[in-house]
Amino acid sequence: MTQVLSGFFIIWLIILVGYAVGKTGALGKNAQPVLSRVAFFVASPPLLFNTLSNSNVFVVLGPQLWIATLSAGIAAGLYLVSARFLLTRRSGSEKMIAALSASLINSANLGIPIAAYVLGDASYSAPVILFQLAIYTPIYVFILDTQTLKESQQGTSGTKVVRAGFWRSLWRIFATVLRNPLIIGSAAGLLFSITGWQLWEPLDESINLIAGAAIPTMLMAFGISLVGSRPLDKEQGRRRDTVLAATIKLLIHPVVAWLLAQFVFQLDAHAVLVATVLASLPTAQNVFVSASRYNTGLIVARDTVFVTTILAIPAMIIVAGLLA
Template sequence: MTGLLSAMQGFFVIAVIIVAGYVTARMRIGGPSAQMVLNKVSFFVTNPCLMFAILSKEPILEIFHSSIVVAFFSALTVGLLFLLLNRLFFHMGAADATVGALNSLYLNSNNIGLPIATYILGNPALVAPILVMQQAIFTPIALTVLDITTSGKTSAKRILMQPLHQPLLIGSLGGILISALAAKIGYYPIPKFIYDPINILGQSAVPMILMAFGMSIYGTTPLQNKSARPAVYTVTVLKNVIMPIIAFLLAKYVMGFSGKVLYACVVLAALPAGQNVYNYAARYKAGMEFARDGILLSTVTSPVCIALIAALLS
């Protein structure tokens, strides 16, 4: 019960920062472009620093824990389910459908995943495989599709060069490389005076993204677009209900996990959609309202789902 209460406190902290962004926009601090500036700075600077700082310090074997198999296939399944449902019922364009798929499968592994892993699961390193999976696999694919569908240009060279345009992936791969090197030589090779500024920049990523998300709420009414509501509800159910069920089935009956590992797989699968999805949507100006509503609704319902999982499995 203590761990669950601590996790709810983590959700409260996140809500306060989102409200701070909302108040900032309401008071017109920073002007009308403040939200977009925060999005761009977090996309190109602070998020890559955060990924590098976290992964470079993480033991390489923890980064590639076998639970990544559960995280990958449960996320892939709900993403494909959304695309199928979109084709049958929602009929969104390619860019908006990509945002919807990301909203369904992308876990908030930083802002909420780290405190949940710390307060409920007792091991923040459990989110490391999810960080790698999302940044090395799903994010480059999704952003390549967004890049092509929003620019109207495509070529083999453009697709192959796409990972070089993903600062998050570059930061993540750099962190993994340093982690592997540290395991090989027996000590952390980055001097403190170099690591510290990277880490300080990275620490600003979470509040920056959350504040930008809060700014996006001001002046808009959630779920105002009635035609998009079924898709938003679908995303939330896929993310907070279907994905944990799939994770449970895979972890228990395919991977043979039990105890704390099984519990961790299911709890992490119930994390809400990550604010990074809105960051990507804003970056490519595709499905921004849809992304915001899906993140907001899944963030509101996620604590309830995690509480139920804790009651059933902890």
């Protein structure tokens, strides 16, 4: 338990450094997006490559991948069913964004640091990252593409337009997956793990140095993003949406993951802890990116990301205390 609390202390300290940087404006107004892009496009792919190339591929593609898949699907489904009765005046696309808010976790920016410093190995985050990028992202991109197209075409006919939108959605799915740097880094790492290949030593050392920047830049960017946030504004009329999504994300999602790990897959105690802690991670910022892209569900996406991000680490400390 001491090691777990020590890991959380390290993470919070770096987040506070980021908050101080954002509050003082030491790096300018564009510090958060720049640090986030450095972490995502530059440092995280080498980190995932290093992590996965030295991991057992059968562990990465094993029960944790299935737990991530099933628990996220159940969380999203529960939101959609609940919203059908409780939030009847929302569009289908807005409900989908909110369902993502309840089920899509911050597997990279916070997942990798939590896995490394709290769970003891950054590779524990890999199954969740692979699920979200290679499976979940294509599915929700397709759903949002087709749903927003359907909503824009309501009251008109036009099979050709819908058909063109269908093929456009398929192309976007493949393009999204194939161009994602985290997918590329993960796929390369898995390839090296399977084949046993080794990099030329100077190249390997260069990759290690770049990978070392991933976790601090992720956490500082997150700390900067907390400056000036004001969630749950009553006038915006989305409090119930946010509370429902955040409750499912922070309570139901981890409980489902625990039940699956403990009773369905019957994993050992540490693996159960891994599955439950990772399911307790906050909503991914990618949800807000998607909401912006499709211009729907912006308020609930933004507020759920903020609320779950603030409450997730205390929630994970409780989970770790109960299961560690």
